[in-house]
Amino acid sequence: MTRATPTTASNPSETPMTGTSGAPHSRTRAIVVGAGISGLLAARVLSEQFTEVLVLDRDRFPATPGHRSGAPQSHHAHALLPRGAKILHELFPELRERLARDGAAHATTIAQARFVTPKGLLPLTQQIDVGALFFSRALLEWHLRDILSRHPRVEFVASANVVGLLAREDDTSQVRGVRVRRRGGAAGPHDDRTLFGDLIVDASGRQSRLQTWLTDLGYGPVDEEILTSELSYASRIYQRPGGVPEDFKSLVVQSRAPDNPRVGSIIEIENDHWHVTLGGGNGQRVPTDEDGFLSWAQALPDPSVHQAIRSARPVSPIRGWRTPTSRWRHFEHMPRRPSGLIAIGDAVCSFNPVYAQGMTVAAIQALALRDCLRQESGRETSLEVRYHRLAARVVSTAWMVTTIEDLRWPAVRLHGAEPPRGLGTIRRYIDLVLSVAVHDSALANRYFQVMSMTSPPTSLFSPWVLARFARHAVCRISPSRSPSQNSSLKYGLR
Numbered sequence: 249m250t251r252a253t254p255t256t257a258s259n260p261s262e263t264p265m266t267g268t269s270g271a272p273h274s275r276t277r278a279i280v281v282g283a284g285i286s287g288l289l290a291a292r293v294l295s296e297q298f299t300e301v302l303v304l305d306r307d308r309f310p311a312t313p314g315h316r317s318g319a320p321q322s323h324h325a326h327a328l329l330p331r332g333a334k335i336l337h338e339l340f341p342e343l344r345e346r347l348a349r350d351g352a353a354h355a356t357t358i359a360q361a362r363f364v365t366p367k368g369l370l371p372l373t374q375q376i377d378v379g380a381l382f383f384s385r386a387l388l389e390w391h392l393r394d395i396l397s398r399h400p401r402v403e404f405v406a407s408a409n410v411v412g413l414l415a416r417e418d419d420t421s422q423v424r425g426v427r428v429r430r431r432g433g434a435a436g437p438h439d440d441r442t443l444f445g446d447l448i449v450d451a452s453g454r455q456s457r458l459q460t461w462l463t464d465l466g467y468g469p470v471d472e473e474i475l476t477s478e479l480s481y482a483s484r485i486y487q488r489p490g491g492v493p494e495d496f497k498s499l500v501v502q503s504r505a506p507d508n509p510r511v512g513s514i515i516e517i518e519n520d521h522w523h524v525t526l527g528g529g530n531g532q533r534v535p536t537d538e539d540g541f542l543s544w545a546q547a548l549p550d551p552s553v554h555q556a557i558r559s560a561r562p563v564s565p566i567r568g569w570r571t572p573t574s575r576w577r578h579f580e581h582m583p584r585r586p587s588g589l590i591a592i593g594d595a596v597c598s599f600n601p602v603y604a605q606g607m608t609v610a611a612i613q614a615l616a617l618r619d620c621l622r623q624e625s626g627r628e629t630s631l632e633v634r635y636h637r638l639a640a641r642v643v644s645t646a647w648m649v650t651t652i653e654d655l656r657w658p659a660v661r662l663h664g665a666e667p668p669r670g671l672g673t674i675r676r677y678i679d680l681v682l683s684v685a686v687h688d689s690a691l692a693n694r695y696f697q698v699m700s701m702t703s704p705p706t707s708l709f710s711p712w713v714l715a716r717f718a719r720h721a722v723c724r725i726s727p728s729r730s731p732s733q734n735s736s737l738k739y740g741l742r
């Protein structure tokens with residue numbers, strides 16, 4: 249891993265001006281703040297256009313796949329949706345082989361991903377066109393970073409905490425770089441530097457301080473939508489028990505409104521391990537002690553996760569994680585903005601992790617950035633405006649899923665926007681879709697495609713879906729029917 253020392257780069261007065269009018273950027277140096285999944289994806293697409301891409305992170309990078317304090321979510325199971333997987337494999341062609349070599353689990357059909365909805369198990373059958381791999385977030389991040397660290401135009405800077413943006417005192421219309429505080433030793437002195445760049449990409453995640461930095465430059469406030477979902481997670485790694493069928497790769501149990509806000513998942517990852525994550529919303533906190541963890545699993549809307557783990561051998565401690573909110577920062581609404589600055593990934597929108605959307609949204613945004621960079625010359629509208637419009641479009645679909653589902657819980661509030669119109673009707677319709685889908689593989693596959701972001705939500709409202717309803721005599725499959733009491737035998741577990 250290359251670790252550059254932050255230095256003051258080119259004189260700002262030498263940097264060609266860029267304007268919000270759409271004048272093309274100089275493509276000398278891009279700076280990415282944050283080396284999480286979205287920072288790595290951004291660095292990959294920027295490396296096609298910039299002479300130099302610096303990726304700064306306040307953490308030290310582990311020499312082998314492992315956890316970092318700046319990305320504590322890696323202790324929790326991460327599912328990469330098929331659309332995100334396709335983009336990652338396109339941008340990093342060596343990734344599949346590397347992950348497979350490191351023991352990532354391989355699934356050939358969606359049927360190997362068990363998905364238990366409030367109405368029961370979805371009978372998924374569809375072939376996945378890209379063979380899906382299951383792995384830990386730590387392994388994925390390590391390989392992406394390792395691949396990029398060999399790229400001649402990409403350089404990583406560890407222990408570099410970005411504390412603000414750089415602009416001229418008399419002209420804040422252009423961001424010219426970042427202020428970096430390098431961590432000293434345990435009690436050692438801090439070392440403040442400036443780094444100049446032509447484009448700054450904020451990929452610093454949920455805790456991004458971009459709004460404050462923009463305020464410091466005289467911009468904002470940035471509109472925000474906030475869901476007060478009060479989420480809590482606890483996770484543990486288990487040895488995959490012997491006797492589990494080969495085709496068992498993952499299991500997701502959704503919550504069941506209005507009485508059971510518990511969710512649970514098992515994902516097979518590298519080293520023949522299971523990553524087990526239990527979650528709770530509506531203010532309920534998942535316990536991190538041994539007995540509490542198992543009791544929580546037992547009280548899930550479906551018994552299968554508990555049955556699978558109760559006699560499995562744990563190989564890690566239980567790790568907890570909590571957040572009061574999910575947030576969407578509407579940078580696309582800003583009436584004025586400085587040039588030379590964009591945001592990606594969780595810095596734009598942090599979702600309820602239960603829908604596994606974050607990495608896929610970041611991947612789609614990276615492609616949007618690539619398109620904007622490729623089409624920059626001669627455009628009326630600036631790169632920053634065009635990119636943020638596209639980034640928001642990507643978020644809006646995923647955010648709609650989060651909003652519709654999270655607002656089922658009475659304690660959850662949406663601030664900064666009105667809930668989607670016709671929310672009650674939409675929910676009743678989704679309940680109806682699920683009531684039929686648990687008996688209808690074709691509809692189950694369609695629902696899964698929407699949740700995996702490979703089909704738009706509108707595809708659930710097509711005449712084809714209405715025909716499935718008719719075919720299954722919906723009058724007799726009431727949406728209020730109680731969930732099927734699937735035994736874990738049904739999932740191929742013993």
Ligand SMILES: Cc1cc2nc3c(=O)[nH]c(=O)nc-3n(C[C@H](O)[C@H](O)[C@H](O)COP(=O)(O)OP(=O)(O)OC[C@H]3O[C@@H](n4cnc5c(N)ncnc54)[C@H](O)[C@@H]3O)c2cc1C
Pocket residue numbers: 281282283284285286287304305306307317318319321324325326327328329408409410411451452453454455456481569592593594595601602603604605606607608610
């Ligand atoms: C519990 C949990 C479970 C999840 N499960 C899934 C899942 O199943 N599927 C899925 O797709 N997504 C999931 N996500 C979301 C997913 O982790 C993120 O969406 C995805 O990793 C993209 O995050 P990011 O790169 O934008 O930010 P992060 O991963 O948060 O990375 C931000 C990086 O910026 C660095 N940084 C922060 N501030 C500074 C600074 N000032 N200066 C320098 N560096 C800085 C941090 O050290 C960190 O490395 C989950 C999230 C959580 C919390």
